[in-house]
Amino acid sequence: MxxxxxxxxxxxxxxxxxxxxxxxxxxxxxxxxxxxxxxxxxxxxxxxxxxxxxxxxxxxxxxxxxxxxxxxxxxxxxxxxxxxxxxxxxxxxxxxxxxxxxxxxxxxxxxxxxxxxxxxxxxxxxxxxxxxxxxxxxxxxxxxxxxxxxxxxxxxxxxxxxxxxxxxxxxxxxxxxxxxxxxxxxxxxxxxxxxxxxxxxxxxxxxxxxxxxxxxxxxxxxxxxxxxxxxxxxxxxxxxxxxxxxxxxxxxxxxxxxxxxxxxxxxxxxxxxxxxxxxxxxxxxxxxxxxxxxxxxxxxxxxxxxxxxxxxxxxxxxxxxxxxxxxxxxxxxxxxxxxxxxxxxSLIIKVSVPVLSALYPMAIVLVLLALTHRVLGSKFSRVYFWTVLLVGIVAFGGCISSLLAVFGFEGVLPWLDAVLAMLPLQGDQLGWVTPAVLGVMVGVVDSLVRRR
CATH class of the missing domain: 1.20.1740.10 (Amino acid/polyamine transporter I)
Known part of the structure; x- marks a missing residue:
């Protein structure tokens, strides 16, 4: 029906x-x-x-x-x-x-x-x-x-x-x-x-x-x-x-x-x-x-x-x-x-913005991988793991940096801010794009190695 x-x-x-x-x-x-x-x-x-x-x-x-x-x-x-x-x-x-x-x-x-x-x-x-x-x-x-x-x-x-x-x-x-x-x-x-x-x-x-x-x-x-x-x-x-x-x-x-x-x-x-x-x-x-x-x-x-x-x-x-x-x-x-x-x-609203910045990139790459599953994920299954892992590391790094700033501890982890600033497009809050591309490449190689 x-x-x-x-x-x-x-x-x-x-x-x-x-x-x-x-x-x-x-x-x-x-x-x-x-x-x-x-x-x-x-x-x-x-x-x-x-x-x-x-x-x-x-x-x-x-x-x-x-x-x-x-x-x-x-x-x-x-x-x-x-x-x-x-x-x-x-x-x-x-x-x-x-x-x-x-x-x-x-x-x-x-x-x-x-x-x-x-x-x-x-x-x-x-x-x-x-x-x-x-x-x-x-x-x-x-x-x-x-x-x-x-x-x-x-x-x-x-x-x-x-x-x-x-x-x-x-x-x-x-x-x-x-x-x-x-x-x-x-x-x-x-x-x-x-x-x-x-x-x-x-x-x-x-x-x-x-x-x-x-x-x-x-x-x-x-x-x-x-x-x-x-x-x-x-x-x-x-x-x-x-x-x-x-x-x-x-x-x-x-x-x-x-x-x-x-x-x-x-x-x-x-x-x-x-x-x-x-x-x-x-x-x-x-x-x-x-x-x-x-x-x-x-x-x-x-x-x-x-x-x-x-x-x-x-x-x-x-x-x-x-x-x-x-x-x-x-x-x-x-x-x-x-x-x-x-x-x-009010505090939860301040905290939610960094949390969203951590969850959204992972959600985006999951959706994109699902839409390309037939030509990519179904043939190279490890692209899911590596892409989400690398994107998640960058996203949660940014989340931690932002949360520290929300609670008044901005600059406590200068090395983290410096590493994130090195990523292309980080200034536009799109620093996760490069790790996503890298994750796909590593996932393809990993899938081929495991298959052999």
């Missing part, structure tokens, strides 16, 4: 809703506002990284038999540890708490009164977070039925709201686009590519297929090959939607930057959107933007809770001789994320 066109559209909306959260809403306008008149190359770089890589990741994982099948080509133990690192990064340690905090800042914080007689801010945030995570927990009860919530209602509603925002920008017009500034003063294409990392969509793409596959099977599609094909269709449809949305939001950023200049060192994508909606819609614009953020963040939070709980339930069904259900993992991740969202998130 195959899905109908309508069912495929619902699956595409479900996939899109799981991807498109606060970061996806904030970063493209910030790119457009900084790049200004050079927004086109900046947006292209961002789209390649934030859309191209995740969709390639969906295809690579789908046709490799899941993430374990892909990462297991390096080694089963590597698959376990990398999987745990990715799940915890895109889940309770960073991405899930950020959904509640960001939506609170956009929807509720602007309307909190400074009156001493009013409820303190921390109480308001506590109540909001409790309500937010209660709804997410409710929506995530049955991951195989997620398409009924996200695909049929929340996803289309979010698209309509973004379309309204884009239409308002078209009516307003851009006028004279701002001069490129900040990180986008030069090298807009490369900078856009690097900023696409911040969406974390490539890491999420490696596991979102778990939930989408469950929803497809719930439509009475039993053949595993057909499930993979339908998942790929949903991934490609999601990619097309994301390209349109990111292009539209980049233009929104250009219009906002032309209306109100921003300071790239202190402002964020949220500032860019707030400036625009306040200028076009007035006070009502703040509430409108808040609704958009709440829907986007609620969608992603629900999808991430489903993904994390499903992964841990399948990986650790029994702990200490006791069965651990999907619901137990769901409760654990929801409660933990609720606590983190109300205490200590």
């Amino acid at each position: 195959t899905l109908t066109a309508r069912q495929r559209l619902v699956m595409t909306f479900t996939f899109f809703s799981m991807f498109f959260g606060a970061g996806n809403l904030i970063f493209p306008p910030f790119v457009g506002a900084q790049a200004g008149s050079a927004a086109m190359p900046a947006a292209i770089g961002f789209i390649v990284s934030a859309v191209g890589l995740p969709i390639l990741g969906v295809l690579a994982v789908t046709f490799s038999g899941g993430f374990d099948g892909l990462a297991g080509r390096v080694s089963p133990r590597f698959s376990l540890w990398l999987g745990l690192a990715i799940i915890l990064t895109i889940g309770p340690c960073f991405a899930i708490p950020r959904t509640a905090t960001t939506s609170f800042e956009m929807m509720v914080a602007p309307f909190i009164s400074d009156d001493p007689q009013s409820a303190p801010r921390w109480i308001v945030q506590l109540v909001y977070s409790l309500t937010f995570f209660a709804l997410s927990f409710l929506f995530a009860q049955h991951p195989e039925k997620l398409s009924k919530v996200l695909g049929r209602f929340m996803g289309p509603l979010l698209l309509i709201l973004i379309a309204v925002l884009f239409a308002a920008c078209l009516v307003h017009g851009v006028g004279a686009a701002a001069t490129p500034s900040g990180d986008y003063a030069t090298g807009q294409l490369a900078r856009g590519f690097l900023d696409g990392y911040q969406t974390m969509d490539l890491l999420a793409a490696l596991y979102f297929g778990i939930v989408i596959s469950a929803n497809i099977r719930a439509q009475q599609v039993d053949d595993e090959r057909q499930v993979q094909t339908e998942t790929a269709y949903a991934g490609l449809g999601t990619g097309a939607l994301l390209i349109l949305i990111y292009g539209a939001l980049s233009y929104v950023g250009v219009v906002s930057g032309a209306i109100t200049a921003i300071d790239p060192s202190t402002d964020t994508g949220a500032t860019v959107l707030t400036n625009l909606t306040s200028s076009i819609f007035g006070t009502a614009g703040t509430a409108f933007l808040g609704v958009v953020f709440v829907i986007a963040c609620l969608n992603v939070c629900t999808g991430l809770i489903c993904t994390c709980a499903t992964y841990f339930h399948k990986r650790f069904p029994v702990i200490g001789g006791h069965a651990v259900s999907y619901r137990a993992w769901q409760v654990l991740f929801t409660v933990f994320s609720f606590v983190v969202s109300n205490a200590g998130l």
Whole structure:
């Protein structure tokens, strides 16, 4: 059995809703506002990284038999540890708490009164977070039925709201686009590519297929090959939607930057959107933007809770001789994320950036190796081990250097910084490219030697 066109559209909306959260809403306008008149190359770089890589990741994982099948080509133990690192990064340690905090800042914080007689801010945030995570927990009860919530209602509603925002920008017009500034003063294409990392969509793409596959099977599609094909269709449809949305939001950023200049060192994508909606819609614009953020963040939070709980339930069904259900993992991740969202998130955000810079290069090379498996990996199996090993050494070296700087110990390991600086493209945060090429070469030689 195959899905109908309508069912495929619902699956595409479900996939899109799981991807498109606060970061996806904030970063493209910030790119457009900084790049200004050079927004086109900046947006292209961002789209390649934030859309191209995740969709390639969906295809690579789908046709490799899941993430374990892909990462297991390096080694089963590597698959376990990398999987745990990715799940915890895109889940309770960073991405899930950020959904509640960001939506609170956009929807509720602007309307909190400074009156001493009013409820303190921390109480308001506590109540909001409790309500937010209660709804997410409710929506995530049955991951195989997620398409009924996200695909049929929340996803289309979010698209309509973004379309309204884009239409308002078209009516307003851009006028004279701002001069490129900040990180986008030069090298807009490369900078856009690097900023696409911040969406974390490539890491999420490696596991979102778990939930989408469950929803497809719930439509009475039993053949595993057909499930993979339908998942790929949903991934490609999601990619097309994301390209349109990111292009539209980049233009929104250009219009906002032309209306109100921003300071790239202190402002964020949220500032860019707030400036625009306040200028076009007035006070009502703040509430409108808040609704958009709440829907986007609620969608992603629900999808991430489903993904994390499903992964841990399948990986650790029994702990200490006791069965651990999907619901137990769901409760654990929801409660933990609720606590983190109300205490200590700022530190986790600072720590997460170096962690992402360590995980992303390994994820990229795994995806690229999977896509070239027939002509490379299947003939020279050791390329997986050597490529990921050399890339991982460089990536984690950079992660350690960045973490030391976050905690105020910058320069403690000068030799490490000196070695990393010797790598080509390290200044553009692409120092892992040369080790990746070297790893492929060493892997081919190692495979030939072992074969003989």
